Amino acid sequence: MVTGVLVLAGIVSLGWWLATDPVAGLTTSEPGADNRGENAVPLADIDIGAYTETLGSLESRLEGTWPRFRGENFDNISRSEIPLIESFPAGGPKVMWSLEMGEGYAGAAIYRGAVYVLDYDEGMRADVLRCVSLTDGTEIWRRGYRISLKRNHGMSRTVPAVTEDYVLTIGPRAHVMCVRRETGEFLWGLDVEKEYETEIPMWYTGQCPLIDEGMAIIATGGKALVVALDLETGGVVWETPNEKDWKMSHSSLMPFEFGGVKMYVYSAFGGACGIAAGGDHAGEVLWETTAWNHQVVAPSPVCLPDGKIFLTAGYGAGSMVLQLSKRGDRFDVEVLQEYEPREGLACEQQTPLVFQGHLLGIMPKDAGPLRNELVCVHPDDFTKVVWSSGQTRRFGLGPYMIADNKLFIVDDDATLTIARPGTRRYVELDSYRVLEGQDSWGPLAIADGYLVMRDSKTMVCLDLAAERQ
């Protein structure tokens, strides 16, 4: 009797177990659930350079320059010998002028008394290259093109490249424009997204254009990895094939000479590489590695004389140190170090500085106890922190540079800090909140003792020359 009941209960239980789906109430998360790509809008035809306005004239005796992203030598260090203040006067530094900007992070280039910045005019809905007097902020001319952009953590985020004759810009949707420096006369334009089927990086283009030996050098991604264009005509000089289909990152091309060979080092989405910059092999890939491959790469490569190349990125990527070597005509690259943000120097947005062989940079938020601190790491081991600004002195994603042997650091809220660069400890001299806005992430520019900085909506010029105080 009992056995029969047990057998029956067992059969009923088995039947229930077989008939019941324990995951019936669950839903699966599968790709495509977000309907990505719906409502995609075809690319508009952009008439690059069509808009222009002449607003004034410029007569300046100033000779100083900060001609591009990271300055003359691509290191964010000013060689000007003009002494700068090391503390702020009561009431803050002297503001020479203030300019309302479209929301963004575009930085300025300075050339002989003129400031050049590629702004986004939100009222006109246009990328506009603005030429402004360095000393009084008067607008000299404007040149641009209408393009409808949506706010995507701001719009603008690049720095023009300037020479005696030319100004070269690249806009949020990778429209390249070349104009005469003094007059703003339009020379040529290139819609990189259309011509090279480039995928524009998230939050728009962050790559700053490069002028080198009479050519515009642009890392396009898409149908070509890097292209060189004649600066006068825009004609293609060479193109680097993009066989691995690497994508355009926010990082900028950095010229580097190693083993007697000049190259452009690029940290792309997909990998890092060195492209021959001249000679018979111009445009050829000298070396490449896919060991470095991250979704978001904003800082540019830091190339050191001994062939080390420091690569870093945010969003948890951390950093990698490559060692370049040359055997005959061939370059080899090996990974020396690879580590997470909490293990050594890493930067999310800005590119580190090299000071006396040491690297200086502001750590990202996911760097553990060192989060948002300015750190200095040892030349032989970038995980060895020599000093940091300390738990009571944290910064944000803003820029930093060296001028007159002083460190100028901008915090997210436009607080400008002056510190003494060194390899032993952090020495802060003074700080002052210059603007009331936020997201002061645009790169700094300095020339003739005038520092140009910005928050997300306002650009200002500060007179930091000690003798003019």
Added chain:
Amino acid sequence: MKKKEKDYSRREFIHRGARITLGLTVAGTGVLALARSGPGKETVWQIDPFKCTQCGRCADECVMSPSAVKCIHAYDLCGYCDLCSGYFLPGAKLETGAENQLCPTSAIRRQFIEEPYFEYVIDEELCIGCGKCVKGCAAFGNGSLHLQIRHDRCLNCNQCAIATVCPSDAISRVPADTPYLIKGDFISMEEG
């Protein structure tokens, strides 16, 4: 000398004392109850999102299962980014597959709005209050995702079990008429 006669008996004395004691007790309780139920005096537990370090204990320590702590989205602070560090695991493909998601219960729904915007909506039924999305959002995003105690679920215990273990002392009592500390609407109580 003649002893003065008592005005009331022993029994009457005890009765009268008991009545007074009872009356005082009732009156005192009433006064206390009125005091506690007065406007703005009642309090509830809440998390200060500016002090929260997303340690994960809200998911485990709450007496409710799942936790009464849920992720809240302050949309006016959100960047509506394609790459949302509160939604995606670091380095993941930007697709909605479970293997790419940071949330262990898929409690965040991602929806394409128009180029380049994506909207992120919290499904509170699935949210367990682990704070992983909040940590990701705070690390690289605008910090629009943050944890709050939901008062339709919270039992308002005399002593909040999470508050006793919170390493950043982020949970405290707030007035019941302003029961939420939503980012963008207030500044940290510590700063304020």
